Amino acid sequence: MSSNKKNKALELNPNVSIDNIIFGFDFDQLYCLLIDSGISKTTGRPRLAVPGDLIYDNETLDEAANRILKELTGIDNIYLEQIGAFGDPNRMGKESDKEWLKSMRAEPEARVITVAYFSLVKMDDFNPKASSFAESAGWAPINEIHELAFDHYEILQCAREQLKRKIKIQPIGFNLLPEKFTLSQLHKLYESILNKALDKRNFRRKILNLQILTPLNEKQVGVPHKPSQLFEFNEEKYQKLSSEGFDNFGF
Amino acid sequence: MSSNKKNKALELNPNVSIDNIIFGFDFDQLYCLLIDSGISKTTGRPRLAVPGDLIYDNETLDEAANRILKELTGIDNIYLEQIGAFGDPNRMGKESDKEWLKSMRAEPEARVITVAYFSLVKMDDFNPKASSFAESAGWAPINEIHELAFDHYEILQCAREQLKRKIKIQPIGFNLLPEKFTLSQLHKLYESILNKALDKRNFRRKILNLQILTPLNEKQVGVPHKPSQLFEFNEEKYQKLSSEGFDNFGF
DNA sequence: TTAGCTGAGTGTCATAAACACACTTTCAAA
DNA sequence: TTTGAAAGTGTGTTTATGACACTCAGCTAA
Structure with a gap:
């Protein structure tokens, strides 16, 4: 639980992350943008997750969500809405998650609260490319997603519900x-x-x-x-x- | 991360707090439960805030919100709903906030993301009493609240909006x-x-x-x-x- | 005892939105 | 020129909404 914040501007906050459910639509069905961080050694299956990152200490949550979207897709100025915070102490407790955290995080044991967002993008605005923290990214049909890293599947379901609710009261x-x-x-x-x-x-x-x-x-x-x-x-x-x-x- | 529950103080997460907008109704108007942490030296006015606390590393966000409610009011089993996360890096930047943080927090400079909740209580279930981190607590008519510590006024407005939205679709x-x-x-x-x-x-x-x-x-x-x-x-x-x-x- | 005050309780009509439902049109390709 | 595929269109019924004004029951104070 570090809090040695000498150089705030540049420091990643190891306790708070953003995860961004990015929705797309191809005139036939809804898609969600997922990143694949490679085959898990423990499960032998691809490790699919929603794009996300730790926040920097000098950015707001909305800025962090926009940054993640920009870093991954190269696009700006996208509809973005907060879903809420997810903070079960065991949300990163699967074996395959721990394995990944050890390889990617300075403090793999730290408890991380995540703030989830969803965004709506025009699918042809986005041409998937590799990002700095995932080997590949791509669109997955929403109804074919059955399992994701961390608590991302649960977050995805919340995002769908929120979108459903929202579309009835705002265009x-x-x-x-x-x-x-x-x-x-x-x-x-x-x-x-x-x-x-x-x-x-x-x-x-x-x-x-x-x-x-x-x-x-x-x-x-x-x-x-x-x-x-x-x-x-x-x-x-x-x-x-x-x-x-x-x-x-x-x- | 230790799971030694003997010494909870060591497990406080200095980066994430919960703030809880507690609504009440006296058959005439809506009230919000506020705590008064004393007269601010910088403003000379009472420093009113919404009840809240840092989270412990072994509790979920919902558990933390319930704990805060219980510690303050002694009541359990209350309607509780997450509003969302508030994380502007300057959300605790007022002079009167800094003064208070210095006197109350082990790491007064740490950036704190807060997860806001609202709860609905039957006003006569609750008999205000002093809590461990506020000198007094009491019900304030919602329309007479114009200024609060930190970003609590903004959170209160979000809570009112969410309640408004929610009451139209759930009883x-x-x-x-x-x-x-x-x-x-x-x-x-x-x-x-x-x-x-x-x-x-x-x-x-x-x-x-x-x-x-x-x-x-x-x-x-x-x-x-x-x-x-x-x-x-x-x-x-x-x-x-x-x-x-x-x-x-x-x- | 009665007059007066207070808030409870009640019905109708006009308008607007919801829902259910089936056929014709336009174009491209075979 | 026929066929297939999706676009586009109207009506009648039912249900919900919104506007609106008077009587009733119990208390209090003259």
Whole structure:
């Protein structure tokens, strides 16, 4: 439990980390960005984890979360939201976690509280590349993830729940889509996040009533069916709804 | 990391604390439990703060939050929910905060990340008493709190927002009321939390439609007006609504 | 004893949102 | 020119919302 902080600015805080659930969407399903730190000697399986790092003592938590995102993906200015802190004393207690900690951390025994975030990125903005602390990174379909290092699987489930809750009261889903998109793509996105089928006509009516979409003079091209109208979202209206929410319980 | 519980003091984690926004309701307005650590030498004003403490290395965050609640109020088994982590490097940077830290902390310069919780208590369950790290504790009307130590004022505002959001999708408000209560008391509670007037008839209709209340064969006595029907809430239905939520955006 | 005060309790109508549901259109490829 | 694939569109029913005003029961004080 060190706290020898002579040189605060440059020092990693060995007790607090950030883990960042990065969501993407490919018009078909939700993905999560994972890093693979190699084959575990104890389990013989790849050791998949969510990107994260210890924080520096001179950065805020939000800055640290943005830094991790930037270091890994090279992109900035991404939708980012805190999920909360995870601090079970045994959260890093699996054998394969200990093995990794010994090889990577100056104080492998230190108790680390992690602050989890989730972010929403447009999948084609990001071209995975190796980061300084993982051998590789890549998108994994959310429904195919069944096990992760540390308590990352649990954090992922919390992130999904929070996203589900949030998308019903703020139009943040647009962060997962490109500038121009079709109503069907948006529809599929909502179905993927909420994990259930939504009636097409009712969905379209509701979204259009929010008046958050601007139809473009443009259609899909080259598709083997009736081409779809493209939309962009209305930034102004979006800001308004984002701050007010559009909650509806009635009170 | 030692797990020698004989000497807990050695296991205090100097980098992570818990702060707990404790809400109460007196049938008229919302209150927050504050501790007063004495007159600040630098400001000459009382130094009011939310109860909190560093965590021990062998407890989970939830356990630490419960411990703080128990140490201060003597009560257990309280509704408790995490708000999130607050970690601005300058969150303890006010002069009056530094003064206090020097007198109370082994490592006054250490950067401390705090994990905030809020809890809902039945006000008459709690009889304020001095705790080990504050000279006194007491209920303050939420609307009369304008300044607090550290970043506690900001945390309080987040807590109010979270409570507002939450009460619309889960019936957690009941935690602030005694076993038996009237519809008017519940109505006033919702108005206090949401900070706006709600139509009496519409409110009663909606709450009764949730079928979460069981009318008792009991009325108020000794009131100088028509005595009010008392209700208790239906635990079973409450659990069901709590887990499902009763969100209503329509999707 | 009665008049007056206080808050409890109650119903309806108009409007808006939700939900369920099936066929036609447009384009590309075979 | 036929076929397959997804886009796009409307209505009727049901349910929830929001606005709104008077009577009732019990206490107190004249």
